[in-house]
Amino acid sequence: MPTFGLVLALKGRSxxxxxxxxxxxxxxxxxxxxxxxxxxxxVLDTQxxxxxxxxxxxxxxxxxxxxxxxxxxxxxxxxxFATGEETPDEHPA
Amino acid sequence: xxxxxxxxxxxxxMAAATAAARSSSAREASxxxxxDVAARPDDGTRWxxxxxxxxxxxxxxxxxxxxxxxxxxxxxxxAEVNRGLxxxxxYHVGLALYGKDRLRTPxxxxxxxxxxxxxxxxLDIIAERVExxxxxxxxxxxxxxxxxxxxxxxxxxxxxxxxxxxxxxxRLCMASAVTGFLATYGVDEPAGCYDDLDECNVxxxxxxxxxxxHPILFSRVLDRRARGDEIEIIDIGTRRTRxxxxxxxxxxxRPQTDLAIANGIAHLLIESGRYDKQFVEKHCAFRADSDxxxxxxxxxxxxxxxxxxxxxxxxxxxxxxxxxxxxLRMLADRFADRKRxxxxxxxxxxxxxxxxTAINTLVHGIHLxxxxxxxxxxxxxxxxxxxxxxGTAREVGTLAHLLPGGRLVxxxxxxxxxxxxxxxxxxxxxxxxxxxxxxxWEKFCTPTKSGxxxxxxxxxxxxxxxxxPNRNKLFLASRSESDKFLxxxxxxxxxxTRLADLIxxxxxxxxxxxxxxxxxxxxQQWFKxxxxxxxxxxxxxxxxxxxxRLYDRxxxxxxxxxxxxxxDVRAEDGKSIPVWNWKSYYDTNVDxxxxxxxxxxxxLKHKDLAPYDEYVKARGLRWPVVQQPDxxxxxxxxxxxxxxxxxxxxxxxxxxxxxxxxxGRAQIWFRxxxxxxxxxxxxxxxxxxxxxxxxxxxxxxxxxxxxxLRRAMPTSYVEVHRDDAKQLGISDGEMVRIETRRGMLExxxxxxxxxxxxxxxxxxxxxxxxxxxxxLTLDAHDPFSxxxxxxxxxxxxxxxxxxxxxxxxxxxxxxxxxxxxxx
Numbered sequence: 001m002p003t004f005g006l007v008l009a010l011k012g013r014s015x016x017x018x019x020x021x022x023x024x025x026x027x028x029x030x031x032x033x034x035x036x037x038x039x040x041x042x043v044l045d046t047q048x049x050x051x052x053x054x055x056x057x058x059x060x061x062x063x064x065x066x067x068x069x070x071x072x073x074x075x076x077x078x079x080x081f082a083t084g085e086e087t088p089d090e091h092p093a
Numbered sequence: 094x095x096x097x098x099x100x101x102x103x104x105x106x107m108a109a110a111t112a113a114a115r116s117s118s119a120r121e122a123s124x125x126x127x128x129d130v131a132a133r134p135d136d137g138t139r140w141x142x143x144x145x146x147x148x149x150x151x152x153x154x155x156x157x158x159x160x161x162x163x164x165x166x167x168x169x170x171x172a173e174v175n176r177g178l179x180x181x182x183x184y185h186v187g188l189a190l191y192g193k194d195r196l197r198t199p200x201x202x203x204x205x206x207x208x209x210x211x212x213x214x215x216l217d218i219i220a221e222r223v224e225x226x227x228x229x230x231x232x233x234x235x236x237x238x239x240x241x242x243x244x245x246x247x248x249x250x251x252x253x254x255x256x257x258x259x260x261x262x263x264r265l266c267m268a269s270a271v272t273g274f275l276a277t278y279g280v281d282e283p284a285g286c287y288d289d290l291d292e293c294n295v296x297x298x299x300x301x302x303x304x305x306x307h308p309i310l311f312s313r314v315l316d317r318r319a320r321g322d323e324i325e326i327i328d329i330g331t332r333r334t335r336x337x338x339x340x341x342x343x344x345x346x347r348p349q350t351d352l353a354i355a356n357g358i359a360h361l362l363i364e365s366g367r368y369d370k371q372f373v374e375k376h377c378a379f380r381a382d383s384d385x386x387x388x389x390x391x392x393x394x395x396x397x398x399x400x401x402x403x404x405x406x407x408x409x410x411x412x413x414x415x416x417x418x419x420x421l422r423m424l425a426d427r428f429a430d431r432k433r434x435x436x437x438x439x440x441x442x443x444x445x446x447x448x449x450t451a452i453n454t455l456v457h458g459i460h461l462x463x464x465x466x467x468x469x470x471x472x473x474x475x476x477x478x479x480x481x482x483x484g485t486a487r488e489v490g491t492l493a494h495l496l497p498g499g500r501l502v503x504x505x506x507x508x509x510x511x512x513x514x515x516x517x518x519x520x521x522x523x524x525x526x527x528x529x530x531x532x533x534w535e536k537f538c539t540p541t542k543s544g545x546x547x548x549x550x551x552x553x554x555x556x557x558x559x560x561x562p563n564r565n566k567l568f569l570a571s572r573s574e575s576d577k578f579l580x581x582x583x584x585x586x587x588x589x590t591r592l593a594d595l596i597x598x599x600x601x602x603x604x605x606x607x608x609x610x611x612x613x614x615x616x617q618q619w620f621k622x623x624x625x626x627x628x629x630x631x632x633x634x635x636x637x638x639x640x641x642r643l644y645d646r647x648x649x650x651x652x653x654x655x656x657x658x659x660x661d662v663r664a665e666d667g668k669s670i671p672v673w674n675w676k677s678y679y680d681t682n683v684d685x686x687x688x689x690x691x692x693x694x695x696x697l698k699h700k701d702l703a704p705y706d707e708y709v710k711a712r713g714l715r716w717p718v719v720q721q722p723d724x725x726x727x728x729x730x731x732x733x734x735x736x737x738x739x740x741x742x743x744x745x746x747x748x749x750x751x752x753x754x755x756x757g758r759a760q761i762w763f764r765x766x767x768x769x770x771x772x773x774x775x776x777x778x779x780x781x782x783x784x785x786x787x788x789x790x791x792x793x794x795x796x797x798x799x800x801x802l803r804r805a806m807p808t809s810y811v812e813v814h815r816d817d818a819k820q821l822g823i824s825d826g827e828m829v830r831i832e833t834r835r836g837m838l839e840x841x842x843x844x845x846x847x848x849x850x851x852x853x854x855x856x857x858x859x860x861x862x863x864x865x866x867x868x869l870t871l872d873a874h875d876p877f878s879x880x881x882x883x884x885x886x887x888x889x890x891x892x893x894x895x896x897x898x899x900x901x902x903x904x905x906x907x908x909x910x911x912x913x914x915x916x
Contacts, residue, residue, distance in 0.1 A: 002801075003102045005110030005167070007178065009319055031103060033111050038319055041110035043103050050801040066319055067312055071177055072109035073184040074102045074157070076164030078800070079191050 001046045005072030006056075008040040012064040020064045029055075041071075049078060101136050102165075109167045113177030142169055142712065143619035144609050145183045146602040147790040149236070149477030150174060150307050151611025152183055153712045156603055158622050163187035163603065172712040174287060174611070180308040182790055185799045189602065190623070192585055192798030196598035197627025207596065212628065212675070216642040218595055222549040222578055223254065223643055227650065229548040231258035231533050234491055235555035236266065236482030239607035240616070241687040242633040243485035245660065246553065247497060249636050250527075252515045253643070253650040253659055257502050257527030258547065260493045262555040263479060263486035264530035265562075268878035269444040270475035271487055273453020276380070276388055276877075277461075277760050279751035280698060281487050281499060284732040285436070285472030286613035286715055290314050292470030293436035295427050297327045299351060299456060300442015300884075304335035305787040307440075307476055315339060327424065329354065329416075330442065331782060331884075332812075332856055333849035342423065345851055348780055348885040350414035352448055353766040354421065355455035357410035359462055360402040361425035369431065369464025373761070376747050377461050380760040388450070388877050389753050393763065401763040413766055428463040434470025435460070440478060441784065445884045450877040451764035458761040467734040467747055477612045478791065484610015484617075488700060488716075489691065493527035498694030502526055514693050516653040529879040531872060534561055537577055538570035551580040553599070553632045558588035559792040559862055562881040563835050563872035568592075582632055587794050588862045599632050600625035606684040608708065614700075614715045614729075618708035621679070633687070634678050641673035662686045699740050699750065733759075769885055770873040773853065777833060777887035779817070780854040783870060784884075786847070789860035797860070809861035810843040811890065814852045818844050823892050831857065833888045836868030855888065 010017050024030050024042065029051075033041030046052055059065040138157045145152045153172030157165030166187045168179040175183075199215040200207035223230050232246050238261070250259040274281045290296070290313050303311040318324050328340035329351065337343050346354060362368040379398040383391040393401075407418035427435060437460065443452050457473045465471040477483055490497045500507035508522040515521075528536055528547065534557065539545030561567045571577045572592050581593040584601045604625040608618045625631075637660045644651035644658050651659050662670045662681060671677045685705045695702040701717040703726040708714060714728040719739045721727050731737040733749050741748040749759040773779055788806040789796040796802045811831060813823065823829055825844040830837055840857065850856050857866045871886040 003099070003106050004184070005106035005108075005113070007110050007114045009316065011319065031107060033107050034114065036111075036114040039114035041107065041114040043106045043110065045099070045103060050804050053801065053805050067315060069113065069178040069312060070168070070181070070184040071113035071179070072106045072165070072167040073179075073187075074106065074165040075185075075188060076159060076162070078188060079162050079164055 001048055001077050002052065003046070003074045004044045004052050004070060006042050006044055007069040007071055008042065008059060008065050009067040009069070010038045010040055010064055011066040016064045020059075020062050023062070098136070105165075105167070109170075109177070112170045113168060138165060139622075140167075141620060141622055143603050143622070144480060144611070144617040144713070145179070146186050146189060146480060146795070147182045148307060149479055149482050149612045150309050151480065151609065151613070151615055151617060151713065152179060152309055153617070154179065154183060154186060156187065156622055161623055163190055163623060169712060174615070174713070175309045176313075178309060178312065181787060182796060182802065183309070185796075185802055186602070188799045189795040190604065194586055194798075195584060195626045195629065196586065196590070196596060197629060198598060199628070200596040202594045212630070212638070215595060215597060216638055219551070219580060219639045220642045220646055220648070222580070224646070224648065225548060227254040228256045229546050230254055230256065231528065231537070231547050231550045233260060233262070233530070233533065233550050233552045233555065233557060235262040235553075236477065236479030236486045237554040238481060238485045238491065238632065239605075239684070240481060240484045240489055240610060240691070241606075241608060241684040242553070242631075242636070243481070243489040243491045244497065244687050244691045245633050245636040247489055247491050248515060248659060249640055251496065251502065251522055252511070252517055253640060255521055255523045255650060257493055257523050257525065258533060259491055259527060260530045260533055261486040261491045262530065262557065262560055263482045264492065264880060265445070265560055265883070266441065266478050267444050267475065267482050267486075268492075268880040269446060269449025269453055269875050272388060272450040272875070272878040273457060273475070276390065276450060276454050276753070276762065277457040278733070278749050279753040282483055282614055283472065283474045283612070284467065284734075285474050286730050287313070288730055289436045289470050289472040289474060291317065292434055294323065294433040294470065295325045295327065295435045297435065297437045298329065298336055298340070299437055299439040300330050301439050301476070302330075302334040302336045302784075303438060303476070304339065306478070306785055308787065310476070311336065311339075327427070331780070331854065332851065335787075335847065342420065344416050344420050344424075346414045346416055348782070349446070349448065349769040350766060351443065351452050352455060352764060353405060353410050353413040354416055354424070355452065355459055356402055356405035356763075356766065357407060357421050358425045358428060358459050359455075360405040361407070361422065362429060362459075362462055363399050363402060365425075365429070367425075367429035368462045372464040372466075373462060376749065376758055377761050378754050378756070378758040379763070381763045386876060390762070392754070398761065398763050401765075428459060428465060431464060434468060435465045436470060437473045438476060440476045442884060444475070444880055445882055446880070447770055447873050447875055447882045448764070448767060449875040449880050451762075454760070454762040455764055457759070461759050461761050467731060469731065475612070478785075480611070481609035483612060483614065484608065488610055488695070493529050493533070496522070496694070497691055498696075498700060499698040500694065510697060511694075514690065515659070516655065516657075518654040521650075531562075531567065531874055531879060531881060534567040534571075538567060538574070540574055541576055545574070545577075548576060549578045549580065551582070552589055553582040553635070556583070556587045556589050556792045556794055558592060559859070559865060560867060562867055562870045562883060564865060564867045565836055567872060582635055583794070584629070585794050585798065587792070588865065597635055598627060598629035599635070600629050604629070605631040605633070606682060608684060608688060611713065615713035616702060616708060616716060617713035618705070630675055631678065633683060634672070634675060637683070638673045638675070769882070771834075771871055771886050773887045777889045778853070779888045779890065781831070781833060781869065781886050781888035782850070782854065782856045782884050783859050783866050784856065786858045786860060789858070791860065792862060793860035806860075808841070809858055809864040809866070810841050810846070812846050812848050812850050812856040813842050813844055813890070814850055814854065815844050816852055818842060821890065821892065823890070828893050829890045830893050831855070831869065831888055831890050833869040833886055835870070838864055838866055838869055839893060840864050855890065
């Protein structure tokens with residue numbers, strides 16, 4: 001399922017930001033990358049299509065994320081499904 | 094995906110995100126030393142650049158191809174436009190290729206069914222329709238044509254059929270911006286560019302919602318704010334949107350009254366003596382409508398201009414527009430302050446307007462009058478909705494009155510230039526403009542015996558069955574005329590293909606070579622990266638193959654004056670390459686051949702383009718692109734300004750070198766406010782506005798097939814103000830019937846949703862082909878641009894079922910459209 005490289009633009013006080021970071025660290029789908037000034041790079045590895053939308057919405061509702069931008073999306077599993085070409089390792093005989 | 098592969102993909106995702114976070118923080122695209130997603134170790138994925146397929150922003154993506162399929166998308170770190178970021182549509186763009194119902198073979202209507210046919214037969218049918226009467230054959234395209242595709246279609250119609258009946262759906266989208274630029278500067282397209290967004294202190298949104306429609310550009314502004322830059326956003330609109338949430342000032346105006354607001358600002362600037370007198374005296378002239386009205390209008394002096402504005406006092410403007418006097422004075426104060434840099438942005442709100450040309454010229458006029466022009470950050474800038482509305486529709490000139498490079502079919506010298514470049518006999522290019530969009534479809538829907546002299550329309554890369562206004566009158570009526578024939582090239586079944594006589598399957602995006610031109614004059618190039626499905630073929634090939642079929646059948650128009658084929662392509666050894674045969678089409682780069690020919694036109698009006706290979710190297714270049722003494726090619730960011738535009742003479746500071754008055758001056762127009770052609774009344778008491786949503790691109794033919802986007806916004810809806818809903822006894826989620834004098838639609842109510850229309854106003858997006866709002870919209874159009882007004886007409890709504898009976902919100906909604914009930 002899709003894997004995303006996301007950039008979160010953070011806002012708010014440092015203690016508020018820390019709450020978001022704590023929540024993100026606890027999410028097994030998330031790998032945190034470097035924080036460049038107010039911009040945090042992370043990887044979101046989803047299990048189902050459309051999962052990233054709920055993740056982004058949760059980020060926005062946290063009150064400490066000004067914006068979520070997408071830098072990378074790999075959807076080769078979805079393409080395989082769409083074109084009827086699932087790969088053997090996903091569906092072992 | 095196995096674990097090793099997944100780990101690798103995660104690494105790639107982190108590299109791209111890290112690079113994007115750094116490059117954005119550094120305020121610039123791409124820097125040496127940053128991780129580059131395209132440069133990581135080989136995992137069998139091949140990466141190459143392409144501009145995004147969707148809107149006119151012109152973001153570049155890196156396309157990852159594996160096993161002959163697009164499997165990944167990364168924002169391009171080297172792209173100045175998007176600086177390593179993408180919007181929700183952009184990162185899904187690769188999935189647009191893989192809807193399950195791609196068209197794969199030509200289909201011919203037989204009664205109520207379609208029969209697969211060969212390309213050979215399809216080309217014969219097209220040739221026969223041309224031979225039936227070339228003057229009645231039209232092509233309807235769009236700003237989704239690549240530049241070479243549009244150029245080929247343009248040459249086919251104007252050089253081959255000598256009839257000029259070619260127009261793009263860009264007519265529905267940005268034609269008023271074109272006439273606004275022409276009337277003001279004598280030449281089309283913005284003087285500034287996206288760099289203005291990095292420099293402005295004030296951003297004014299004129300009926301514009303970039304947070305949803307051009308999110309990457311808007312995020313560029315918000316990111317500045319996050320870094321501590323002081324940037325004030327002023328939103329002037331008829332409905333609160335996601336953009337409003339980021340604005341310091343929201344000015345809610347009554348529909349159509351933007352003209353009064355613009356005149357009110359100009360009035361205040363002049364009466365207080367705070368306009369830029371030096372700039373105006375040196376670089377501007379004044380203009381007003383002529384009688385009869387014409388695009389150039391008539392000259393007036395400053396005193397006449399001042400007196401014309403006199404009635405637009407703050408009190409009068411408040412009375413017309415509903416904007417409080419304090420807010421109008423605030424706007425005037427901003428323009429009076431020369432220390433600030435002001436960028437105005439607009440898109441459909443000002444263009445889809447029966448006074449579209451007028452309001453475009455007025456906004457340019459405020460910037461000129463106040464001197465907020467030509468410095469980085471000081472710019473009046475229109476945005477486009479399609480990826481090549483500028484590059485193809487405007488620059489190639491696929492409009493009924495234009496030739497490539499801003500030339501006019503009505504001008505004998507311009508026709509002669511085209512005939513020379515195309516090597517045509519003198520007189521081949523017809524001297525009368527063809528039918529613009531509304532006229533073309535009106536003629537197609539009118540019985541032949543009643544003067545409907547368009548018998549065939551060939552549609553490429555657009556969906557008029559969903560986008561034409563007043564659809565019953567301008568589209569459906571043709572389908573009951575037995576001698577009218579509709580040919581449609583597309584990638585998916587659409588509201589247009591479903592009523593076509595002949596359907597041609599097309600390649601899309603990176604299934605073909607291409608070039609786009611974005612909203613800031615940036616010309617972009619990409620190469621074919623995957624094969625199209627089945628028998629789908631490039632639109633450009635379709636045009637060339639149809640031309641060749643006509644040539645082979647002896648049609649004189651497809652020969653140049655030496656008897657050679659109009660689209661003759663030669664190899665370096667001088668041998669003709671049979672590019673009309675699909676198997677030979679990619680034996681050469683047809684795009685390069687066509688672009689190099691087209692490029693000759695670009696130099697005729699200072700829109701110079703570089704050689705094709707320069708675009709292969711770059712992430713786009715903004716014209717005019719001029720060769721430097723060292724042989725390199727330099728783009729232009731700010732036109733008409735001495736510090737950057739190579740065509741401005743040293744010492745002039747500014748030079749509007751295509752001035753309509755031929756004296757280097759730009760025109761400041763007076764245009765009065767006029768009431769809209771249809772307003773709410775007792776029978777239809779509400780304003781209806783239509784538009785777009787962030788998840789879907791235009792008619793949704795691509796994005797509704799991308800599962801995550803479809804799920805995020807599965808159906809259309811109507812936004813209703815809470816108090817109106819209460820008064821009408823309507824609940825959130827309930828099905829209602831919307832009616833206008835032209836049609837009706839049943840859809841679901843959304844109260845306190847994404848947008849917030851004021852009382853007395855409703856909003857419906859147009860992406861959903863199961864709910865065709867264009868059955869209801871007005872076909873009244875601007876007298877100069879011929880662009881219809883999709884933004885306002887009179888409507889009413891009625892409840893049809895209690896909320897408890899309504900189906901679930903994510904599917905199963907049965908929407909209907911038809912003629913309205915009267916009374």
